[in-house]
């Protein structure tokens with residue numbers, strides 16, 4: 531541990547400078563306008579991985595953005611850790627809400643403000659620097675493989691194809707991922723579950739063209755009103771989702787797990803204060819941690835239609851749209867849920883309108899084991915560097931590829947995230963604490979050490 535701390539201390543400034551360089555690339559995978567920047571980011575990652583000491587570094591082309599692969603095989607008898615992360619980021623919009631530009635990393639109060647600082651550049655880059663540290667201090671304890679992709683934020687469709695085609699090359703004993711959150715630095719934790727996702731878009735059409743709302747209003751259904759009613763009907767008075775069969779495969783958490791989940795440090799008053807809400811909301815009969823970690827949900831991500839420009843225009847619009855996503859829990863599959871949603875949405879459409887439902891991307895839920903060697907190695911590493919045993923928690927977010935690692939490669943993952951829920955992922959002013967960045971770089975080599983030791 532002393533040697534690790536010493537190396538980090540001596541290279542602190544460079545570690546930060548390199549992360550800043552990485553953060554300056556606007557690698558927004560969702561927006562084709564950034565294509566050139568995303569590709570440059572891929573090259574930068576490959577270059578840094580090679581510089582850190584990885585062999586066989588390759589910018590693997592896909593039908594979309596490239597996947598960076600690199601490895602260090604020191605001894606076939608040792609266990610292999612496959613590190614996964616993503617170099618793409620979410621769009622920075624709404625830009626006007628950022629206090630400093632999203633792609634010009636700025637430090638305030640010990641925190642790095644930039645799009646991707648926590649999700650996931652600041653987090654996957656910790657692995658690159660931890661690897662450099664192990665190489666330079668001659669402490670590489672396991673074989674290491676890196677796979678850093680550029681399409682996580684848009685559903686990882688091409689990564690799925692890559693994993694299927696490269697199963698042999700990706701062979702490993704565990705997938706190690708830092709792309710999740712901890713409760714706090716005082717209460718370190720490890721997420722042991724991720725929710726799945728089904729993402730839909732709906733279009734509701736009324737009349738065949740926009741109409742004068744005075745001439746026709748009152749006699750023709752307004753598709754925005756109808757869409758709002760349809761959406762409102764998707765939750766009942768207990769905030770239960772009303773889609774038939776939606777909960778059919780959902781199981782209740784065993785009592786012991788439920789109790790454990792609810793003993794995690796969580797202050798509802800702080801939570802409400804942080805978000806500026808008077809009261810929390812959710813499915814009746816479940817606590818906030820249960821609602822986000824163990825229950826399926828349905829959210830409207832965006833809704834539009836009609837006139838939204840300056841001033842007032844009197845119009846009865848022809849169309850209304852919404853993007854609706856559902857977070858899924860074990861035993862629900864994105865294909866099944868997308869199908870149930872579509873059937874239901876078409877069924878509840880009144881005769882005044884027609885609806886079109888399209889299915890965007892999806893992902894399957896996962897629960898990761900807490901009784902594995904890899905989990906125990908992560909636990910020991912965190913306990914040593916934080917001075918406190920980490921608490922297992924259930925995360926509400928999704929990393930669609932994790933379920934695929936299990937299905938295709940037969941490898942379980944450990945979600946060793948060092949972010950915080952308050953890092954404003956996907957929001958304006960995303961940040962990552964410099965402290966967490968260095969803490970991660972210090973902790974990850976310990977994972978490798980204990981994973982090798984416990985695997986003996």
Ligand code: BES
Nearest residue numbers: 649682683684685709710711925927928
């Ligand atoms: N890193 C997040 C997922 C995450 C965040 C998990 C915090 C747990 C805690 C990831 O980059 C992400 O944002 N995933 C998307 C899904 C994807 C298909 C767009 C999500 O969860 O919305």
Ligand code: MN
Nearest residue numbers: 649650682709
């Ligand atoms: Mn992420």
Ligand code: MN
Nearest residue numbers: 620649683955
């Ligand atoms: Mn994300």
